[in-house]
Amino acid sequence: xxxxxxxxxxxxxxxxxxxxxxxxxxxxxxxxxxxxxxxxxxxxxxxxxxxxxxxxxxxxxxxxxxxxxxxxxxxxxxxxxxxxxxxxxxxxxxxxxxxxxxxxxxxxxxxxxxxxxxxxxxxxxxxxxxxxxxxxxxxxxxxxxxxxxxxxxxxxxxxxxxxxxxxxxxxxxxxxxxxxxxxxxxxxxxxxxxxxxxxxxxxxxxxxxxxxxxxxxxxxxxxxxxxxxxxxxxx
Amino acid sequence: xxxxxxxxxxxxxxxxxxxxxxxxxxxxxxxxxxxxxxxxxxxxxxxxxxxxxxxxxxxxxxxxxxxxxxxxxxxxxxxxxxxxxxxxxxxxxxxxxxxxxxxxxxxxxxxxxxxxxxxxxxxxxxxxxxxxxxxxxxxxxxxxxxxxxxxxxxxxxxxxxxxxxxxxxxxxxxxxxxxxxxxxxxxxxxxxxxxxxxxxxxxxxxxxxxxxxxxxxxxxxxxxxx
Numbered sequence: 001x002x003x004x005x006x007x008x009x010x011x012x013x014x015x016x017x018x019x020x021x022x023x024x025x026x027x028x029x030x031x032x033x034x035x036x037x038x039x040x041x042x043x044x045x046x047x048x049x050x051x052x053x054x055x056x057x058x059x060x061x062x063x064x065x066x067x068x069x070x071x072x073x074x075x076x077x078x079x080x081x082x083x084x085x086x087x088x089x090x091x092x093x094x095x096x097x098x099x100x101x102x103x104x105x106x107x108x109x110x111x112x113x114x115x116x117x118x119x120x121x122x123x124x125x126x127x128x129x130x131x132x133x134x135x136x137x138x139x140x141x142x143x144x145x146x147x148x149x150x151x152x153x154x155x156x157x158x159x160x161x162x163x164x165x166x167x168x169x170x171x172x173x174x175x176x177x178x179x180x181x182x183x184x185x186x187x188x189x190x191x192x193x194x195x196x197x198x199x200x201x202x203x204x205x206x207x208x209x210x211x212x213x214x215x216x217x218x219x220x221x222x223x224x225x226x227x228x229x230x231x232x233x234x235x
Numbered sequence: 236x237x238x239x240x241x242x243x244x245x246x247x248x249x250x251x252x253x254x255x256x257x258x259x260x261x262x263x264x265x266x267x268x269x270x271x272x273x274x275x276x277x278x279x280x281x282x283x284x285x286x287x288x289x290x291x292x293x294x295x296x297x298x299x300x301x302x303x304x305x306x307x308x309x310x311x312x313x314x315x316x317x318x319x320x321x322x323x324x325x326x327x328x329x330x331x332x333x334x335x336x337x338x339x340x341x342x343x344x345x346x347x348x349x350x351x352x353x354x355x356x357x358x359x360x361x362x363x364x365x366x367x368x369x370x371x372x373x374x375x376x377x378x379x380x381x382x383x384x385x386x387x388x389x390x391x392x393x394x395x396x397x398x399x400x401x402x403x404x405x406x407x408x409x410x411x412x413x414x415x416x417x418x419x420x421x422x423x424x425x426x427x428x429x430x431x432x433x434x435x436x437x438x439x440x441x442x443x444x445x446x447x448x449x450x451x452x453x454x455x456x457x458x459x460x461x
Contacts, residue, residue: 008316008390009347011344019338019343023328023331026331027330027331030368031330090326090328090329091324091325094320094322095340095343096343098290098315098318099315099343099344100313100315101312233293234294
């Protein structure tokens, strides 16, 4: 019997990428509560800072860049754990691994979807929180810019940790321990860019470093996450 | 290397170990177009492990697996493009509707759809449930959402792990017919099930025959019923 009719054309990676992205965005839309979680955390912490520390605008202004960056980082960390968890639990991660698609792009699509529902809203909400923390005028643009680039790196790096801990029942703490050290440089450069801008210094250097982090993360993190996912499913 | 031009999948001297325990050894089989192969064996004998090895998800094995006469790794994506695997877990997202779930699956396989998604859902008896979120569906209906992919994709190799779980009698009958049609059309089905199949011409691989001697001896010694 001839099986020539079964030579199927190779699937397009673009179609797979779009399908994955669409599905994950749709899933986030269906779980609106989870979607709002990091954002509400972000809002709550920043609201409480003036109440808990001091309402003095001058004092808050000196605190604002670092404070907003730290909270954004923690909010991003908070949302990382669920990235692959539900897919692992219902078997769709297995289907993802045996789909005829390069796993690199599949992970990238998942991270992009995740960033669009966590990092991007955080970036957009940041100016509002800047007002609440009396951020000086020159700080808004750099804050948004650094958060935009920085949260993308955070999501990418977080994906590696999420993939490494997906097979563990209680991987939450381990996940934080794995990715926290990798988050630190982004925090340092992000926060210092904002405070430098407020003090009237050039920030191109910090922006360039953040951009370099993002570029390296976009190339390497999905590869590492894909490898970690294969190991997790293998077990 | 044996190059059998007509075979789809060749398994040569395959062994699998799990936690120091050897599950099976020296398994050699050729899966040709038109075959329906049922993997048999008691619980824990490695049926699911074997299927997962054949999908490439699990790499804890020794031996060779050939896809159309070539090693499985030389053109991994090509093999995966011709494979449909339904595992223990249905891989269905509960907060999406059946239609959205199948859209995702077909998108991943670059949408070589044989029939429209709605027709496939009708075939598995889910007409009218296309837009019901899957968490409102029963276990059997969830399974049917996954099974609808059998109607959708034209892949020749089907690897099915307990496809009849939670499926009612008429559903099982329909599925058996589908498997027969697939085999007659030049496809190949590798499956595990604990149900008696009403199909003719099913090859059976009993994993008990490939268990290492020591394990059999131990089982006799300890009086474990296999």
